[in-house]
Amino acid sequence: MQSIPGEFLEINRKKRVYQPFKGLSYRSPTERVCDFSEVVLPFDENRARFEASRCIHCPDPAPCVLACPVHNDIPSAMWLIEHGEFDEALRLYLQTSSFPCFCGRVCPHEQLCQGSCVLSKDGAPVLTGHLEAFVADYGTCRWLSEGGLMTSPPKTGKKVAVVGAGPSGLGCAQVLASYGHSVTVFDAMPFPGGLLMYGIPNFKLPRNVIYPQIDRLKSLGITFVPNTRIGKDKTVDDLFDQGFNAVFIGIGTWIDALMEIPGEDLPGVYKGSHFLILANSDPDHLPAGMEKDFKIGKKVVVVGGGDTASDCLRTAVRLDTEEVTCIYRRTEAEMPGSKKDRQLAREEGAEYKFLTQPVRFIAGEDGKLAAIECLQNRLGEPDEKGRRRPVPIEGSNFIIEADMAVLAIGYWPDTTLGKSTPGLQLKKWGEIIADPETGATSRPGVFAGGDAVTGPDLVVTAMAAGRHAAVAIDKYLQEK
Template sequence: MADRKDDRWVKTPIAQQPVEARIKNFNEVALGYSDDDMKREAARCLKCKNPKCEEGCPVNVPIREFIEHLQNDDVEAAVHSILSTNSLPAICGRVCPQEEQCELVCVLSKRGDPVGIGRLERYVADYGIENNIGMETVGESKSHKVAVVGSGPAGLTAAGDLARMGYQVTVFEALHVPGGVLMYGIPEFRLPKDLVQREIANLEAMGVEIRPNVVVGATLTIDDLFEEGYAAVFVGSGAGLPKFVGIPGENLLGVYSANEFLTRINLMKAYQFPECDTPVKIGRSVAVIGAGNTAMDSARTALRSGAEEVHIVYRRSDQEMTARIEEYEHAIAEGIQFHWLTNPIEFLGDEDGWLRGMRCVQMELGEPDASGRARPVPIEGSEFEMDVDTVVLALGTNPNPLVPRYTPGLETESWGGIITEEETGHTKREGVFAGGDVVTGAATVILAMGAGKQAATAIDEYIQKKYGSK
């Protein structure tokens, strides 16, 4: 790859907060493209006749079309172009793994860097928000009501698409603000919460009703929703159930699930304690267990919350790490220390129950396991102690069990995922559709959005078939 900045094979870099500054604040790290950056990057697109990038997008963004508008300096048209298929572009432009999707198949990547599609999407989405350009309904207003359970990426996307088709959509959210993982999970420095709320406000402007503080499965059941006259229900309640490791000392004070740690800080704003009431306790030396995006988020959050040193401890090697390369690089730049092939076997506590250290064992890679990745095997006699006083377990999450537990006829896999028809998201219960992490287990924002989109189409077909087209 060439290294000259003006080279046509090189992606226009995105401005970032300098490391020294950003590790002391929660402001966004990537600052976005300037107008000139945008123009330079848009000009790199070859406008392929058969744009491969669009096939790589789970929500079918008309990528070639929106970039062409940018080349013609018509940003507003580009906004409408993206909004025609994607209700949450400011979010996607920031957290999608473009390198595995649209940008992976960009023809330019055969010789150099792909077009910075994600960065351009972010530019366009932010322009849309600043200039109050919202989505427009295209379908005729329909009398049927659709309920959406969960206001994370899957639910919001399904809601947006259904509202665009003209349905009356109500989104039920268990927490006090909508957004799901976009609010409680992904940190402010990667996805500003104000932007999430602005994109949700766009959905509301289209007629989507959001009802926070309703726990479906507890406050209302799916059966109640049908009784209230909803013609169909989409369940996008996510993978909210944290996994624990099952080793001694897991309940010591100072051992958090990533969900708890991030929820306290992102949703409840514990970094503002005591101005805000929810506290969080972060010690001098923090170990995050796991190496996915949530682990990177937890590590970088701990650093910004005052930890002197932050370690990522992973039982496999860097090759098996599931985090995006961009997040990994940010973490490295910020001084997070990585310990590959290292597995905790015991958390050590003092007499008051506080974590004071962690016993680990070195691992080596053996034969591939069920996931296709090399199985980590402990090396005998390699145990050692790490001096840490806070541990965050970022080991993944399982589907939230509340909805399936209280919905007769909804079948689940042994690990909790709701069973659906692949093409439509239709569950075993008539009129109930599901998608996102509650079906697949923890995955990405964009895959959940893709599932929400697919289900919205299927719900439209289902309602039309059952009730006619009004």
């Protein structure tokens, strides 16, 4: 193996800075709207090695490492990739991250590792995110063909229940299993993955990237129990009664925020999560009772300005639609979602109407959604987060034709589990109160992490919270 550069490594930084930047390659918009396949083309080995050789190996601590929520040792990984040591690079990522294949694809790298790359000051950052995905895929292919990268350690005899199979629960389960604890993951949905599986569309995170990771966790001895909603089908107390020694809760935020305007319950008005599940899921992975004959509208309006709105728009343009429009109550400058996703959505044919606020959903003669009455807004004073408030202009009402509306305006935690767990303290809006370092909650033996604690955030922060909680759970089990 190539030795990883240390403090005294002599490399020609100037030469590296002036190496040409080749960028990422995307499938053309006209091709990609015809399917749900991944939009970014993968690196081949030569391209990956070249891209990694652009890293100038900043002295410790490198800004990219500091910016990464799990502090991946990115410069060392770049060095290994540059020298073709792809398995070693993956092993390095796996020391700090349970799922480089997810984070390499869906992290907002431009705000995290790549955003802090010193090369981005005068040029283009090293594409560290795409390189992470490259080595993860390389490793997965080898793992699938040659057997596990991971081995199961001896069993400790301790049992932990993980509630929620999203990135926080899976991250927690992976680390606990690597310590030898017996882990059972309960989830309300038929297939594990949480929003990786039921939120983020296939064209950003292909399902065939998720499946091998679930197999990898199963090969570590982790048991998955689907279709089981804790708080309803059984309680946290039931889990302790069944012999689990500790419980981790990573149930995310699955209740869609509503607009609370007339007509919101009309047929044709969808909640963002419902729409994404129906439009993106394999029918076999749909929960019982969810309609299997989903039919997209011709004129689809998505309400919202975040990443979920972009995902809904980009899903809709891939289906049999004529017009797909996003309406947002502020201007583009205040939109919280990623600029890159917006650019991709525009290239794929989505349109945007800013300073527009729905006030009523209007039914046609058939009783289904036919139009949306909106108000024109102007920008007012900044709110507590510094974003200028939308102020409706009186009398500016206008109508937008739409036979489908998708509300992508935010999520809240479901409090059923919290309220059925004695001793578990919740915040005002239902988030679980937990120690940010350890995930320990007010109830001994119960830990929590991910969106259920922080509110909607990122895959990487949820995974990191699950991993940190696993360390704390292990300590708790040893002390107990």
